[in-house]
Amino acid sequence: MTNDDVAREILRAHSYVVLATVNAEGAPWASPVWFAMEESPELYWVSRPNARHSQNIEARPQIAMVVFDSTAAPGVRQAVYLTAIARQVTDPVEIEHGIAVFSRKSVREGAGAFGVNEITSPAELRLYRASVQECWILDPDVDVRISVPLNG
Numbered sequence: 001m002t003n004d005d006v007a008r009e010i011l012r013a014h015s016y017v018v019l020a021t022v023n024a025e026g027a028p029w030a031s032p033v034w035f036a037m038e039e040s041p042e043l044y045w046v047s048r049p050n051a052r053h054s055q056n057i058e059a060r061p062q063i064a065m066v067v068f069d070s071t072a073a074p075g076v077r078q079a080v081y082l083t084a085i086a087r088q089v090t091d092p093v094e095i096e097h098g099i100a101v102f103s104r105k106s107v108r109e110g111a112g113a114f115g116v117n118e119i120t121s122p123a124e125l126r127l128y129r130a131s132v133q134e135c136w137i138l139d140p141d142v143d144v145r146i147s148v149p150l151n152g
Contacts, residue, residue: 003148007137010067010080011037015109019086020064021056029056036105041132041150044098046114046125049088054128057086063130078138081145084130095119098127
């Protein structure tokens with residue numbers, strides 16, 4: 001199994017990503033969000049625009065993320081670390097694509113379908129996308145990160 005395969009398997013197997021954002025003044029904030037991803041290195045989630053992480057993304061779109069199994073025993077660990085550019089999705093074509101990606105995973109996991117009407121005005125939620133810039137996993141033998149290309 002390649003490092004890319006390991007990263008993709010972790011991303012497929014888990015539903016929450018921890019977003020690390022920073023506000024305009026430089027104060028950090030971490031938030032777990034439920035996400036969906038297809039083959040391209042883009043993660044989608046829905047959030048309220050007034051949530052702290054959404055406000056931070058508006059001020060500073062550069063974010064870091066981590067996906068991991070929080071139930072793994074000590075020493076049996078693997079994670080995917082990502083840097084990305086995040087933003088609220090506003091283009092109608094991109095909204096259609098992104099909510100379809102999100103909805104497919106939501107339906108698969110028993111949470112029901114999401115439609116455009118649930119993420120556009122007057123609804124409270126909006127669709128967000130993180131375009132992955134860099135990706136790493138943990139080396140299985142040493143506690144260091146290995147760069148992974150994560151090509152689409």
